[in-house]
Amino acid sequence: MKKTLTILAFLVFNIFSYAQNTNKIPEPNIDSMLVNINKTALTSSFLYDRVTQLANLTQFNKSNNTATIGYFEQAIQELFNASNHTKFKSLENVRKHYKIHNRLNKVEIGIINVQFQSLNINNKDKNEDALKVENQMYSKINGKPIFKNNDVLILAPLKQYAVGETINYSLNPNLWFEDSNNPIKSIAINFDTGKVYNYTKIDTTTKISFPITYLESGYKTLTFKVNFKDGTTKTTYGKLHVKLPKTSMQRMNEGAILDTIHNSTLSFPNYNETTPIAGKLEYSIYYHTLNNESEQRILLKPIVIIDGFDPLDRRKIQDDDSPLPDGDHTSLEEFMTYKDGVFDTPIIPLLRNLGYDVILVNQPTHYKNVNGVIKTIDGGADYIERNALAHVSLYSHLNATLFANNSSEELVIVGPSMGGQISRYALAYMEKNNIDHNTRLWVSIDSPHLGANIPMGIQSMIDLLAGFGGSAAAQDFYFDQLKSTAAKQQVISQHKTGQSSDYLNGGSPFFQQYYNNLNTNGLPGSNGYPQNLRRIAIVNGSITGKHLGTAGEEDFRIHGFADGFLNNVDIKVAEMNTNYMPTTGGTKQVARLWRLGKPTRTATYTNNSIYGSLDVLPGGYFNSENQIHASVMGASPDIYSFNNGISFGNLIAQAYGFQLLGITGDHFESRTNKKIHTFIPTVSALGFTNPEFNWGEYIDSNLLCSDDIPFDSFYAPKINEQHTSFTEESVNWLLAELAGNPQPINGSPNSTSEFLTGPSTLNECQTRQYIAPFVHKVNNYVWTLSGDNSGYCDWEIVSGQGNRIVTIRAGKGFGVLTCRPQNSCGTGTLFYKNLHGNEVDEDDCGPQLRISPNPNKGEDISIVLKLPPNDPCNQFRNNNEKIDFTKYKGDNLWIYDFYGNLIYKSLEIKNETIINNNLISKTGIYLIKRLDQYGKTHIGKLIKE
Numbered sequence: 001m002k003k004t005l006t007i008l009a010f011l012v013f014n015i016f017s018y019a020q021n022t023n024k025i026p027e028p029n030i031d032s033m034l035v036n037i038n039k040t041a042l043t044s045s046f047l048y049d050r051v052t053q054l055a056n057l058t059q060f061n062k063s064n065n066t067a068t069i070g071y072f073e074q075a076i077q078e079l080f081n082a083s084n085h086t087k088f089k090s091l092e093n094v095r096k097h098y099k100i101h102n103r104l105n106k107v108e109i110g111i112i113n114v115q116f117q118s119l120n121i122n123n124k125d126k127n128e129d130a131l132k133v134e135n136q137m138y139s140k141i142n143g144k145p146i147f148k149n150n151d152v153l154i155l156a157p158l159k160q161y162a163v164g165e166t167i168n169y170s171l172n173p174n175l176w177f178e179d180s181n182n183p184i185k186s187i188a189i190n191f192d193t194g195k196v197y198n199y200t201k202i203d204t205t206t207k208i209s210f211p212i213t214y215l216e217s218g219y220k221t222l223t224f225k226v227n228f229k230d231g232t233t234k235t236t237y238g239k240l241h242v243k244l245p246k247t248s249m250q251r252m253n254e255g256a257i258l259d260t261i262h263n264s265t266l267s268f269p270n271y272n273e274t275t276p277i278a279g280k281l282e283y284s285i286y287y288h289t290l291n292n293e294s295e296q297r298i299l300l301k302p303i304v305i306i307d308g309f310d311p312l313d314r315r316k317i318q319d320d321d322s323p324l325p326d327g328d329h330t331s332l333e334e335f336m337t338y339k340d341g342v343f344d345t346p347i348i349p350l351l352r353n354l355g356y357d358v359i360l361v362n363q364p365t366h367y368k369n370v371n372g373v374i375k376t377i378d379g380g381a382d383y384i385e386r387n388a389l390a391h392v393s394l395y396s397h398l399n400a401t402l403f404a405n406n407s408s409e410e411l412v413i414v415g416p417s418m419g420g421q422i423s424r425y426a427l428a429y430m431e432k433n434n435i436d437h438n439t440r441l442w443v444s445i446d447s448p449h450l451g452a453n454i455p456m457g458i459q460s461m462i463d464l465l466a467g468f469g470g471s472a473a474a475q476d477f478y479f480d481q482l483k484s485t486a487a488k489q490q491v492i493s494q495h496k497t498g499q500s501s502d503y504l505n506g507g508s509p510f511f512q513q514y515y516n517n518l519n520t521n522g523l524p525g526s527n528g529y530p531q532n533l534r535r536i537a538i539v540n541g542s543i544t545g546k547h548l549g550t551a552g553e554e555d556f557r558i559h560g561f562a563d564g565f566l567n568n569v570d571i572k573v574a575e576m577n578t579n580y581m582p583t584t585g586g587t588k589q590v591a592r593l594w595r596l597g598k599p600t601r602t603a604t605y606t607n608n609s610i611y612g613s614l615d616v617l618p619g620g621y622f623n624s625e626n627q628i629h630a631s632v633m634g635a636s637p638d639i640y641s642f643n644n645g646i647s648f649g650n651l652i653a654q655a656y657g658f659q660l661l662g663i664t665g666d667h668f669e670s671r672t673n674k675k676i677h678t679f680i681p682t683v684s685a686l687g688f689t690n691p692e693f694n695w696g697e698y699i700d701s702n703l704l705c706s707d708d709i710p711f712d713s714f715y716a717p718k719i720n721e722q723h724t725s726f727t728e729e730s731v732n733w734l735l736a737e738l739a740g741n742p743q744p745i746n747g748s749p750n751s752t753s754e755f756l757t758g759p760s761t762l763n764e765c766q767t768r769q770y771i772a773p774f775v776h777k778v779n780n781y782v783w784t785l786s787g788d789n790s791g792y793c794d795w796e797i798v799s800g801q802g803n804r805i806v807t808i809r810a811g812k813g814f815g816v817l818t819c820r821p822q823n824s825c826g827t828g829t830l831f832y833k834n835l836h837g838n839e840v841d842e843d844d845c846g847p848q849l850r851i852s853p854n855p856n857k858g859e860d861i862s863i864v865l866k867l868p869p870n871d872p873c874n875q876f877r878n879n880n881e882k883i884d885f886t887k888y889k890g891d892n893l894w895i896y897d898f899y900g901n902l903i904y905k906s907l908e909i910k911n912e913t914i915i916n917n918n919l920i921s922k923t924g925i926y927l928i929k930r931l932d933q934y935g936k937t938h939i940g941k942l943i944k945e
Contacts, residue, residue, distance in 0.1 A: 030119070031084075033138050037131070041147050045179065046082040046116035048150070054078065054471060057152045058118060066221065066237040067156035070473060072110045075154055076177065077472050079114060088177050091472060097174040098158045105164030107240065110175045112154040113184055113226075117147040151180065153236050155187075155224040161241040167191075170209040171199060186227045192220040217243045260284065262397065264390035270383050270485075271513055279390030280366040280379065284317045286348055286358040299401050303356045303412040303738075306391070306419030307332055308724070309490070310380030311481045313365040332360045335416065338726035347731060354738070356412075361394070363387050363422075381484035384418065385517060388425035392435065395426065399438045410440035412738065416724045417680070418486060420447025421518070427530035428522030441737065442530055444537040444711070446620040446680045446724050449687030451492035451511065453614040454482065455677050457555065457578030457590035458624045459495035460603035464593045465576075468601050489514035493581075493614060527689065529710040536713050536737055538730050540620030540723055541682030543716040544755070545698035545773060548621055548678050551613035552582035555674035556625040558632050561667055572596070577672065578625070580615035581607050584694075611695040615677045618696060620723035622679035629673045679723045686714060698755075698773040700821060700828035701745040708777070708825075713737075715746045756819060756833040762810035764837040765793035765883055766935035770817060772804045772831055778821040781806075787815025787835070794889065795837075810837035810935075849930050849940035861915040863893070865930050865938060882933045885909045892931040898924045920944055 030049045048057065055075045060067075067075075077091045088094075098108040119138075120130040130144035140146065158175065169191065178184065186200040191212040199208055214220070222238040260283050267276030287297050307315060317332050336347040336358075351358050363379035379387065395411060402409060415423035423442060430437040459482055465474040481487065488494065488510035519528040529535065549555065560574035573596040582588040584607050591603040607613060683695040686709045701716070715733045729746075736743050758770035772781050783806045787795035791812030800806035808817060815835040821828040851863055885892065885907065893913060895904040904919060908930075920926060926942040 033133065033136060035137070037138050037140065037146060039146075041145065042117060044115055044117045044149075045087045046079055046114065047147075048078070048082050048116050048118040050084065051078045051081045057116070058150045060152055060154065061234065061236060065235075066239050067154045068239050069110075069156055069158050069160050072112070072154060072156035072158065074472050075112055075152070076110075079112070079116070079177070082116065087179055094175070097172060104159070104162050105166065106168050106170070107162050108158045108170055108172045108175055109222075109238070110154070110156050110158050111171070111177065111184070112152065113178045113180050115149065115151045115180045115182075117149055120145055120148050151182075153226060153234050155222075155226075155236055156238045157222060157240040159240055161243065163243050163245055165244055166211050166213045167242060168209055168211050170207055172207050182228045182230050182232070184226055185229050188225040188227075190223040192222060214242050214244065217241075262390070262394050264393040265396075266389035266393050268383060268386035268389050270386070271510065275370055277368050277370065277375070277377065277386065279382070279386045280364060280377070281361055281387075281390050281394055282317070282364050283359055283361040283394070286352055286360070288355045288357050289349075289352045298405055299357050299398070300405060300407045301355050301357055301409040302359050302398055302402070303351060303414060304359045304361060304395075304398070304423075305332065305336065305414045306416065306423055307360075307362045307380065308417030308419045309486055310363070311378060311484050311487075313362070313378070313380045315362075315380070317360045317362050332362065335724065336360075336726075338728055338731050340728055345728075347726065350731075350735070351738075354735075356738075359398070361391070363390070378480075378484065381481070381486040383485055384421050384489055384514060385425060388422045388429060391422055391426040392430055395430070395437055395439070396435065399436070402438070410438050412441045412443070413439055414443040414445065415447055416445040417447055418490065420444040420449070421490070424449070424529060425518055425521055427533070428526060428528050431526075431530055431532055432522050437530070437533075439530070439533045441534050441536065443734065443737075444535070444685075444687075446538065446540045446685050448490050448680050448684050449710075450681075450684035450691050451515075452490045452680055452684070453493065453617075453619075453678055454487075454491055454624065455555070455578065455590070455615045456493055456495060456581055456603070456605055457615075458628070458677075460591035461576060461578050461593065461628075463495055464591060464601045464603065468593065468598075485510065493609065527710065529687070534737075534742070535711045536734075536743075537686060537711045537715070538726075538734065539680075539682055539685035539714060539716045540721040540725060541678070541680065541685055541716065542618040542718060542720045543682060543699045543701060544618075544718045545696060546618055546719050547616045547696060548619070548676060548720055549580060549616040549674055551580055551616055552586060552588050553674075554579050554672045555615070555677065556629065557671035557673075558629065559669045559671060561669065580674075580677070581605065581613045583607065583613055584609060584611075610692060611681070611683075614681065614695075616696075617678045617681045617683075618699075618720060619678040619681040620685065620725075621676040621720055622723050623676050625673055625677065626675040629670060629675075632668050633670060678720075682716065686711065686716075693776065697776045700775045700778075702826045702828045703775065703777055703821065703823050704745075705777075705825040713743055713745050715743075755829075755831045756817060758817075758833060760834065761836050761838060763935045764791055764810055764812045764937075765888075765931065766837075767798055767807055767809045767883075769800075769805055769807050770819075770833060772806075772819045772821065774804065775821040775828060777823050777825075778828065779824070780822040782820045782822055784818045785815060787811045787837070788813040791837070791890075793837075793883075795835075810835065812837045849928060849938040851928060851940050851942050860917050861920065861942070863913040863915060863928060863930065863940070865911045865932055883931075883935055885933070894929045895919075896927040896929075897922075898926070 030047065055071060055078050057075060057078065060071075060075075073091055073094075076088065076094055080088050080090055098110075120128075128144070130140065130142060130146050131138045132141045133139075157169070169189075171187075184201055186198065189197045189199065189210070191197070191210065193212060193214070197210050218241070220240055220242050222240075223235065224238065225233060225235045227233050262281040262283065264278040264280065267278040269276040285299065287299075288301060290296055307317075315330050315332065333346075333348065337344045338347065339345070348358050363382065365379055366377050368375045368377055377386075395413075398411065413423045413427065415421070424444065424447070427437050427439060427442060429435075462474055462478045462482060465471050466478045482491075482495070488508045491508075491511065494508045494511070521528040523531050555578055557575070557577035559572050561570045562573045575592070575594040577592050579588055579590045581590060587604065587606040589602055589604040593601040611617065681695050682699060683691055686699075688709055689707055699716075701714075715730050717727070717730075721727070733743050733746065755773050756770050757772075759768055762768055780802055781804055783797055783801055785795050785797050785808055789795060789811055793809055793811050795811035795815040796809050798807040798809055806817075806819070813836070815837065816832060817835055818830055818832045820830050849863065849865060851861060886909065888907060891905040891907050893904075893906050893908045894902060895915070897903055903926075904915065906913075913930075920942070923944045926944065928940045928942060930938050930940070932938060
């Protein structure tokens with residue numbers, strides 16, 4: 001890649017580099033710096049230096065020369081801004097000419113032929129520059145031209161992908177942008193079929209179409225050979241992906257009825273309008289199989305599985321339903337798998353073999369005529385209530401079909417992620433309005449019953465890129481996904497638009513309105529949950545309080561470099577980094593965008609949530625960091641399968657490499673990539689009735705009362721898992737439920753966990769503290785301690801019974817410390833710790849036991865235990881933990897003869913002990929052992945001659 005942020009950025013705008021650190025400083029304004037320059041040579045309406053040159057238009061035809069829709073849109077946005085909005089149209093208005101069509105077999109071709117100018121300061125060799133900057137003003141330094149003349153030719157198909165055997169391309173006069181003294185005269189087009197189509201421009205008011213038939217799917221490179229008025233020619237290219245659709249016979253042979261449409265009979269007015277609009281669904285039925293072989297194509301035993309949050313409808317029911325290239329999408333069918341060792345095992349065939357008709361439901365993008373205006377309904381990110389009412393209509397239709405087929409079976413509804421919200425609202429609505437849902441089992445899978453989380457650092461970074469980087473892709477992502485209707489309804493902490501340092505803790509007005517609608521839906525006292533069925537949940541978040549990281553730590557950082565920028569030395573030209581939110585009450589800079597020569601852009605927030613740091617709480621995780629990292633670094637994220645519907649890939653996939661950062665350089669280097677963050681906290685997936693507590697606590701399922709959560713049972717792992725993923729254990733648990741065998745909450749009063757904090761090894765008679773996990777809703781911690789009590793000290797609990805922290809004294813050998821949390825609802829998991837009480841001998845530090853005088857003189861023996869203030873040899877010493885010898889059981893002084901016979905023992909409270917010389921009557925070697933007040937054994941040797 002060429003460098004567009006080279007000498008211009010380094011010399012002209014370096015006054016902004018490190019000194020400024022506020023989002024209120026505007027981006028550098030070229031026109032205000034040119035007031036002293038004679039601009040008569042500025043003959044073009046487009047001064048390219050007015051914008052961040054993401055599209056790198058000066059180099060396009062010289063290097064890449066292949067345009068996609070993303071590149072075309074970035075170029076139009078830059079040219080519009082480079083003309084100070086005097087030429088062409090804004091990107092929003094340009095899109096009106098091709099975004100209003102939803103037919104994927106129609107592709108408009110956008111054309112740009114423009115002459116533009118740029119300042120003559122963008123060279124590596126400073127001697128070639130025509131301008132210098134002083135006091136934020138340009139001045140001419142030589143006779144070289146002030147402005148450089150440039151031209152660019154871009155032709156691009158204005159779809160990322162198309163579907164159909166025949167694709168209808170067209171040259172639309174509304175998408176022909178030309179401002180040049182050398183206009184286009186004719187175009188020869190090869191649509192990647194080998195055949196050339198010639199077009200001679202007579203006028204720019206007639207739309208010309210080219211129906212092109214393809215024989216196979218894949219990326220298509222369109223070749224445009226353009227003839228200009230002066231007789232010169234130039235060749236450029238465009239690129240899109242074309243997929244051939246499956247035939248009806250192919251779909252039927254796969255055992256599923258595809259592309260079945262259900263138009264809702266119920267309408268919903270959104271929060272800002274009064275005109276009710278009905279939703280629309282598409283679904284596929286994978287009919288039950290007979291003897292694991294043939295399908296019986298009649299609906300008898302339905303299990304309905306619902307798509308979740310999916311802006312722009314990128315996730316289809318089957319892979320082949322998606323217009324996206326292979327590898328650029330997931331499907332509902334792919335979601336229904338689990339890992340069997342290293343292999344993916346599909347769940348749908350298991351269900352079909354059990355006699356189920358598996359119905360996969362998608363909420364597609366559709367179009368409605370509202371008072372004469374065509375309105376686009378992004379079903380995958382639409383109002384949850386509207387989608388829910390469409391499901392009410394669908395369930396009624398399915399039940400009518402069952403009745404007609406003489407089936408007595410009831411529905412099973414499975415709602416992953418936002419699908420759990422849609423089905424919860426739909427089923428509760430049916431009960432509230434006396435509509436028989438005929439459902440026996442509702443399965444919520446990692447659904448945000450209390451809200452979801454996208455890190456504030458990620459939200460803020462995208463907003464900084466959109467607001468200051470000039471990236472059309474970042475702007476689209478911010479508004480199409482982060483600010484989509486369904487995202488605003490479910491994301492707990494939401495960024496305020498406009499590079500603000502504030503955020504909406506507890507959700508936007510949409511969040512509050514939605515959860516009010518949800519919780520007041522259904523039968524009285526139901527809190528919006530269906531009642532006349534069995535309710536179970538599978539959650540992906542840890543139930544043992546396992547966090548995903550450390551609050552406030554850096555989770556993402558990338559540096560961008562220009563190679564050989566200055567004196568052939570690489571120089572850093574950009575940096576972006578984010579941090580997890582801090583702990584409750586903490587303040588942290590969570591996002592930072594630095595570009596050489598531009599004001600540093602940051603976002604700093606105080607965490608006012610009582611829940612803790614949402615980014616690292618126990619919960620089903622998502623890989624936002626890794627997606628952005630992969631997009632910037634040009635790699636592939638390593639977490640796939642069913643996701644939360646947010647896809648960062650388009651940020652760069654539609655552009656050219658460094659476009660996301662608002663700079664152009666030569667390479668990026670990764671510094672930090674934590675890859676994942678909490679998306680659905682465990683507490684949210686379980687829908688706690690009273691969630692006003694720290695969501696990072698250990699949740700003991702045995703201590704939950706019947707009114708703590710709205711589910712009859714649930715499955716949750718000990719460690720966090722990918723959002724909406726299955727394991728062999730969770731699938732087996734679900735299959736047992738489907739078979740009509742109610743399963744207990746995974747975990748039982750007999751379950752155990754080595755989860756106590758404290759040392760495993762102690763010195764005999766030493767005291768130590770141990771801490772149990774903070775378990776939600778516990779009012780009593782019951783401790784036990786057992787072990788060998790034949791030594792100098794017994795294993796005993798000194799203090800703390802009933803509390804989280806207990807103090808014990810060690811005996812000898814092995815001991816076991818256990819703790820069971822309790823409350824009025826039950827007895828929790830048994831926490832334990834295996835302990836060992838050691839006897840420690842003297843080491844090379846020297847004995848602390850002094851024996852004097854010489855017993856040969858017939859005097860009494862003085863045994864003195866001397867301890868320095870800080871004994872470097874005593875690893876067990878703790879000045880706050882001493883043995884109280886007034887309450888000590890047993891002895892602490894022993895004397896042995898040469899043969900190992902114990903000849904004296906006693907309990908000595910003072911450090912100095914006097915032993916009568918007559919006690920040691922024989923000559924020889926004697927061993928003296930003494931236990932000090934810290935529990936350490938000291939050994940001394942006595943020789944009587």
